Amino acid sequence: MTQADKPVSGPFEKTRGWLDWCEGPSRPDFVLPPGSVDSHCHVFGPGAEFAYAPERKYTPCDASKAQLFALRDHLGFARNVIVQATCHGADNSAMVDACLASGGRARGVATVRRSVTDEALQRLHDAGVRGVRFNFVKRLVDFTPKDELMEIAGRIARLGWHVVIYFEAVDLPELWDFFTALPTTVVVDHMGRPDVTKPVDGPDFALFLKFMRDNPNVWAKVSGAERLSVSGPPALNGERRPYRDFAPFARKVVETFPERVIWGTDWPHPNLKDHMPDDGLLVDILPSIAPTADLQRRLLVDNPMRLYWPEETGV
Numbered sequence: 574m575t576q577a578d579k580p581v582s583g584p585f586e587k588t589r590g591w592l593d594w595c596e597g598p599s600r601p602d603f604v605l606p607p608g609s610v611d612s613h614c615h616v617f618g619p620g621a622e623f624a625y626a627p628e629r630k631y632t633p634c635d636a637s638k639a640q641l642f643a644l645r646d647h648l649g650f651a652r653n654v655i656v657q658a659t660c661h662g663a664d665n666s667a668m669v670d671a672c673l674a675s676g677g678r679a680r681g682v683a684t685v686r687r688s689v690t691d692e693a694l695q696r697l698h699d700a701g702v703r704g705v706r707f708n709f710v711k712r713l714v715d716f717t718p719k720d721e722l723m724e725i726a727g728r729i730a731r732l733g734w735h736v737v738i739y740f741e742a743v744d745l746p747e748l749w750d751f752f753t754a755l756p757t758t759v760v761v762d763h764m765g766r767p768d769v770t771k772p773v774d775g776p777d778f779a780l781f782l783k784f785m786r787d788n789p790n791v792w793a794k795v796s797g798a799e800r801l802s803v804s805g806p807p808a809l810n811g812e813r814r815p816y817r818d819f820a821p822f823a824r825k826v827v828e829t830f831p832e833r834v835i836w837g838t839d840w841p842h843p844n845l846k847d848h849m850p851d852d853g854l855l856v857d858i859l860p861s862i863a864p865t866a867d868l869q870r871r872l873l874v875d876n877p878m879r880l881y882w883p884e885e886t887g888v
């Protein structure tokens with residue numbers, strides 16, 4: 574990457590201490606199964622073209638569609654699922670622009686308000702959007718009333734979309750009744766953010782496993798190692814077994830619910846505080862969370878294809 578390509582925020586001033594995504598990631602040792610999907614990633618701006626939302630809680634460095642697609646090719650992924658980042662609020666233009674430019678190799682997950690029209694939903698669908706994201710992480714978004722979210726869920730269900738939820742593990746009991754009333758497939762971002770310093774077979778994680786066991790419409794993204802890991806070691810400096818504290822949690826979910834798990838890089842990794850992973854090394858954690866070729870294929874190919882490109886799988 575040349576100096577001219579370095580991540581900036583265009584007309585926007587980045588949040589103090591912002592960590593930019595890793596330039597020149599290594600090539601993974603782990604060879605992804607053919608047709609693998611990076612099922613959780615974002616685009617940021619570029620801010621000069623797609624302004625960041627006035628209500629945003631952070632201002633990132635730019636991370637364009639071209640940079641995302643270059644990473645996809647470098648790591649060996651075939652496709653992306655681009656999740657609307659909170660710094661763009663409910664203006665889905667940057668994500669939609671990336672989906673449209675992908676030649677059918679990206680699907681999207683949008684953020685919409687109650688005021689969204691049926692025509693706007695249809696345009697999102699035509700661009701490749703297949704889900705909406707409901708965010709309950711207080712540092713990222715302002716509160717949206719649950720009746721508004723339930724109304725949106727009812728409308729998008731008719732399009733065959735699903736709901737992606739992002740929340741902190743401690744909030745699961747309070748949100749349980751709302752989540753279990755959702756009328757669609759429900760996909761949990763970053764495994765519901767478990768505290769990985771606690772035992773994997775302890776009561777906290779047991780609640781998340783029960784949530785999945787009792788509700789067969791609930792899927793999990795076993796992603797977020799770089800943000801949930803406490804003791805690391807981080808995916809830096811050639812480390813081939815990073816985030817060893819996170820791996821048992823993800824592996825437990827993958828082995829227990831192999832037909833309802835997906836994974837993504839989370840590039841460009843918003844809001845990391847202490848390090849920015851080398852995405853090539855991050856991919857190398859996959860065999861520790863999905864130890865067999867069969868589990869790897871389900872996690873990276875079969876499951877995301879069923880959710881995002883069902884027309885290609887005959888489902």
Ligand SMILES: O=C(O)c1cc(C(=O)O)oc(=O)c1
Pocket residue numbers: 657658659660713762800839843844
């Ligand atoms: O934990 C986070 O800070 C975070 C933020 C966002 C976003 O701002 O959309 O997305 C994620 O997947 C994770």
